[in-house]
Amino acid sequence: MSLKLIGKHRSFGGEQCKYRHYSEVLQCDMTFSIYLPSNKEKKKIPLIWWLSGLTCTDDNFSQKSGFQRLAEKYQVAVMIPDTSPRGEHVADDEGWDLGQGAGFYVNATQDPWAKHYNMYTYIVDELAAIASTLVPNFSGEESIMGHSMGGHGALIIGIKNAARFKAISAFAPILSPSQVPWGIKAFSTYLGEDKASWKEWDATELIKNSIDSPPIYITQGLEDQFYEIQLNEDNFLKNANTKMVTYQKVEGYDHSYFTIASFMEDHIKFHKNNLNK
Amino acid sequence: MSLKLIGKHRSFGGEQCKYRHYSEVLQCDMTFSIYLPSNKEKKKIPLIWWLSGLTCTDDNFSQKSGFQRLAEKYQVAVMIPDTSPRGEHVADDEGWDLGQGAGFYVNATQDPWAKHYNMYTYIVDELAAIASTLVPNFSGEESIMGHSMGGHGALIIGIKNAARFKAISAFAPILSPSQVPWGIKAFSTYLGEDKASWKEWDATELIKNSIDSPPIYITQGLEDQFYEIQLNEDNFLKNANTKMVTYQKVEGYDHSYFTIASFMEDHIKFHKNNLNK
Numbered sequence: 217m218s219l220k221l222i223g224k225h226r227s228f229g230g231e232q233c234k235y236r237h238y239s240e241v242l243q244c245d246m247t248f249s250i251y252l253p254s255n256k257e258k259k260k261i262p263l264i265w266w267l268s269g270l271t272c273t274d275d276n277f278s279q280k281s282g283f284q285r286l287a288e289k290y291q292v293a294v295m296i297p298d299t300s301p302r303g304e305h306v307a308d309d310e311g312w313d314l315g316q317g318a319g320f321y322v323n324a325t326q327d328p329w330a331k332h333y334n335m336y337t338y339i340v341d342e343l344a345a346i347a348s349t350l351v352p353n354f355s356g357e358e359s360i361m362g363h364s365m366g367g368h369g370a371l372i373i374g375i376k377n378a379a380r381f382k383a384i385s386a387f388a389p390i391l392s393p394s395q396v397p398w399g400i401k402a403f404s405t406y407l408g409e410d411k412a413s414w415k416e417w418d419a420t421e422l423i424k425n426s427i428d429s430p431p432i433y434i435t436q437g438l439e440d441q442f443y444e445i446q447l448n449e450d451n452f453l454k455n456a457n458t459k460m461v462t463y464q465k466v467e468g469y470d471h472s473y474f475t476i477a478s479f480m481e482d483h484i485k486f487h488k489n490n491l492n493k
Numbered sequence: 494m495s496l497k498l499i500g501k502h503r504s505f506g507g508e509q510c511k512y513r514h515y516s517e518v519l520q521c522d523m524t525f526s527i528y529l530p531s532n533k534e535k536k537k538i539p540l541i542w543w544l545s546g547l548t549c550t551d552d553n554f555s556q557k558s559g560f561q562r563l564a565e566k567y568q569v570a571v572m573i574p575d576t577s578p579r580g581e582h583v584a585d586d587e588g589w590d591l592g593q594g595a596g597f598y599v600n601a602t603q604d605p606w607a608k609h610y611n612m613y614t615y616i617v618d619e620l621a622a623i624a625s626t627l628v629p630n631f632s633g634e635e636s637i638m639g640h641s642m643g644g645h646g647a648l649i650i651g652i653k654n655a656a657r658f659k660a661i662s663a664f665a666p667i668l669s670p671s672q673v674p675w676g677i678k679a680f681s682t683y684l685g686e687d688k689a690s691w692k693e694w695d696a697t698e699l700i701k702n703s704i705d706s707p708p709i710y711i712t713q714g715l716e717d718q719f720y721e722i723q724l725n726e727d728n729f730l731k732n733a734n735t736k737m738v739t740y741q742k743v744e745g746y747d748h749s750y751f752t753i754a755s756f757m758e759d760h761i762k763f764h765k766n767n768l769n770k
Contacts, residue, residue, distance in 0.1 A: 282559030
């Protein structure tokens, strides 16, 4: 395995690390970041996954959210993948909401995307195997969270693997990608025009048939410029019915990392409580 | 006055704002950022200045340090200037440690720098006048902190204006600019080869003759790649003698914003305690 440590910074007592590796699933070089708490008490450490939004790399969350203070406080490791396959030989698009930086956490079936755009399997299988070797004293427990496109990613990965992920949380997630411009553009490109194939990648569809979804916690800013068009919650909440979904609207907050930072402690606490059960 | 709000984000209950204005002192358009806490209790609010390091703008600190949580917790406003004059018509250098992004918080006397590079007067006079209009219920109390080149800036501004600033703190400051490569390059360029003129911009010189310096709190990471060559503390501490300097070395931490974020609460607490006297 071609795993190479390319950055390490002491942060709140733990270590913020960045790695490069060759991904067999994505057929390209990738970077990811991982935070390891100090674990001074030598306990078993659970792992929270963070999936970022459109245009991000693994750096945005590690540099802008301030999560490390909380990961150290609550003694959890945090794994931060990139948002798409990367490289000059990897298919791309001129738009910022398609191609590199916009993998949408699906496995693509359409050319020229199918060769590299398999972020779902990359995260759920390949990166998970690597993460388990990097967290010292790993408890084996996992949960998942994300922002915007990454909120969509966290929901579909968490619901599709309900026995594995103990909790799902999201900031401003794309809850119904099959019904909104960002999702329709990505899904028709990566998955093709047959909308039946979109259902397995749409949280609003998945939650309808889920009988064992992990608890879900969502924070949505009411000053988020994308809220009405891209992030509407109505269909998701209707389909979730009585399942364990907490949907928190916050006045005055927008789509930025300032919102993520402001409510990060609520999210990490939510994960920690469910990981410890 | 040409003050224009160009960004505003709710953050931890307060507002992270960004402004553009024309600076008479610098003879160019400038941006700065300011954080205003919620002030729910309608108290008088003090102001802490943050000065950034080489290559930074006002965005680095507002996006990477997580200070907003603490500014809201301790109810202080925080003012973040840019690090130099800016613009195509402003003198510059190819090096990242000279010219734009590297104003060194001095008033330049040498051509072609003297026209624009007057960051000291810009901050102490022009920007201070603006800040006082932007902080609602401003107490009039000020303190100052910074990182690396900005730590140097905080020290010289704080010591030279000891009656005005209640506290000074710094992360990895350039304590003796006249004696280290970064400072020698900048001072010989901006101030000329006569080293006598450097003394009024060098904290190690200023602290020697200061009889009323505000209390000073410094955090230095021991894994900081610039520590030995650029940031050595020996001469400063010798000259400070018995004055109120706390110099904290922290094992394993480097020159990055991960260090700043990790120890920000210690610094904000230090400022708050001295502002409240």
